[in-house]
Amino acid sequence: MKTIATINFKGGVGKTTVTWCLGETVSKLPDKRTLIFDLDAQMSLTQAITVNEDGVPFKSFTDWFDKCIQRKKTIFHALEKFTIPSDHFDFAVGNDFIYRISDTYHFVPAIEDLYWTELEVFDRELVKNFIRRLLGKIENSNLPKYDTVFFDCPPSFSLLSYSVLSCCDIVLIPINPDFYATKGLNLLLNSLRMRIEPFPVPKIGVFMNRAKKPGGASNKKYSNETQRYLDDAHQVVDFVSHNQKLKIKVFDSTIPERVAIKRAVQEGIPNDLKQPFKELWKEIEGFLNE
């Protein structure tokens, strides 16, 4: 089971949508089963699955989610159980904890209560092992075996982010072609090691989301702006990986800017973006297996 966490302290870079699309891309590959966790208390992904653009709820999911809350089977309840002093983690993982979007794409939704993890009401030392133990429970349950698990992390360093980052195989950082996103990459890379240690720092993959094409008859691959910030990202990554001895890579594959991607959670990946996501996944997989 490969675990992949997507994080960026800067909001609005398209973190949730690209994580979802990557999960969907992998789930459609032969013999691959994917699980995706929404760990962001803002619940962007969960809400995108719950209601459509007009605010009409998707009945199948909302019915399931109501039962999940009633039976105290949300991710927050799992965390609560985990942090209660006890000799074992008393939380059974089943179909009331994991929602089946399709046969090969499954989902653990977020719940508003996750905001408590931002306030650090739980013991930091206890929580750090939570995701590791939860994945162990999933692996040992009667549920199908997952090849890849994605985590959509909050845009902050909450206790849950800490728990995910201390056990995942790769951290994905989506950036946008703008100054603040590149500046944010610099800050995030500099703080990751500090925050994850003494756990080993996972591999870190950076990729450009919303890459713009050049205008007019230009034969360049990207717009000047996109190319400049991509070059800057390379420079930042080279510097940080060299100085902090971290395994960081900027992927050559980028996700082009498309308005239609906003509806990808409900309507699937737009056709012209399927190939870029496949190419990006190929690079991520290669980096994972390095």
Add this chain to the structure above:
Amino acid sequence: MNNEELLQEILTELKQLNNNFKELFEFVKSSKKPASKRSPKIKLPALTEEEIKGCQNKFAELYQLWLDGFESKVRDELEKYSVDDLRRFGDANNLNVTSRMPKDKVMQQISIRFREKKLLTQNINISKPLSEKITDKEINLKNDDET
């Protein structure tokens, strides 16, 4: 002067005024310069890989000079370029230069990019793990106690 005479006088004056205006219009029309024809756009050949690399290396060299405080030296170097070469230099470095952009605008773009690069990289530092930071703090407190 009776009314009839007065009317005749006014009409003559008006006729004269009309002629004057006609002459004035003719004069203005004839003195108007024909619209200057724009010089035909000469399309320069696309930048070669080698040229791009060279321009990017030069940009990095000038940026380092600029960082070291030799702003006027950088300006002098850029001033040596012809406007076309400077535009190509900007384009090779992915700046948004257009084929008619004046030299000072291109120079401005280069200067903006220098400042942006500086801002992006100025905080690159090696952060210590939290445990080391605490140790440092403790050491400082200890030193304070001793003093």
